[in-house]
Amino acid sequence: MTQEHAGQEHAGQEVRQTVAILGAAGHMGTRISRTLARHPEYALLFVEADGAGEERLRARGDTPTAPADALARADVVVLAVPDRLIRAVAHEAVPRVRPGTLIVTLDPAAPYAGHLPERADVSYFVTHPAHPPVFNDEVGEARRDFFGSGLAKQAIVSALMQGPEEDYARGEAVSGAMFGPILRSHRVTVEQMAILEPAMSETVVATLATAMREAMDEAIRMGVPPEAARDFILGHINIPLAIVFGEIEWDFSAGAKAAIEQARHDIFRPDWKERVFDLAAIRRSIARITGEVGGVTT
Structure with a gap:
């Protein structure tokens, strides 16, 4: 990662990556916002497309960031929007990010369908949770965490669709923070994920x-x-x-x-x-x- 694209720093001079969550007030956006907030190595920017979404962000205590500002600052952009909106959102967002930005999608459908725009100087990373397994050793509230909302352990599957090999580890780390605690992490292709x-x-x-x-x-x-x-x-x-x-x-x-x-x-x-x-x-x-x-x- 270049110094220009190294993210922000905080106390102790530890480098933080800036993560912009597009669709941060939706169901998945809310879930990953909550889990990522537990990780001080990430500085979060919450993005919504309209005033209603921004009001939902404020109601839960998060300050919305304007899309243009978030995309200009982000090291990682998470497309936490429904599959049917990925094409439109990605074609609006990807041209506005800096070279070297990691674009993360949370489902293989849109990437496999070819809905991500062509841009050679960004990385595309696709990840999806396996959800907590039927057979597990969870106790207490974690036993009822069926989706994997930060209590029960779950596996994840991920694919580096485009970008330098070192960006796989970068994307896997973000995915582990979003969907943790992690039981296992599996690397697959986008087609295998589909x-x-x-x-x-x-x-x-x-x-x-x-x-x-x-x-x-x-x-x-x-x-x-x-x-x-x-x-x-x-x-x-x-x-x-x-x-x-x-x-x-x-x-x-x-x-x-x-x-x-x-x-x-x-x-x-x-x-x-x-x-x-x-x-x-x-x-x-x-x-x-x-x-x-x-x-x-x-």
Whole structure:
């Protein structure tokens, strides 16, 4: 990092990096603002696009910074805005930052879709939290930190899409501060991150979770008491997950295996993996997420 782009200094002459959070009053912007504020190595600039957003910042005790000022001063710019807005925000912001600025996105959809503008002298870093795992050792309030809001440990996945190799460590450090405490940090490509989300985590996992809820509702419709149905399904979610993901040395019973084999034919298309994980299908899913076609699902 050049002296010109070294950020600010504070007591003890420790170099701080200036981080501008665009969309700082939104759900994700608020979350990462709170976690980054715990790290004195970062000086934060909170940016919103309109007066309503700035009022939300002031209401929580943060002073908004004008976009032009923040972009001129930032060492790191975090695009904490919905996927459907990344293209517009990035094309407005990226031309105004200094050479060497690290641009961070929090989801692979827009970068994979090609929504970031071409500029050779900035770095693009893509990161996303894995969220706290089902099987964990958390206690107290951290046990209920499902998203990973600074209490429970979670893994992260990150990719350096563009820029010098040393900027991977720079981006990983910012990501660890945003999403910490960190269980593990994994380096992947942007395409691999798109395979993880939306294909694996949303297309498959979220859909199956929705189907499990619909199964519970159907049992209730057929007369099972709601509390009994909920207790039964949540317990029976836990055991199969532990078996399938190797958390316990156990196996399904012969009867359960027979039910699983039959259900594969009843519930799934034979070619579902080829359809879901086809890269063209992933690109179509991302186009819907980013608002290029059909409904916006961000």
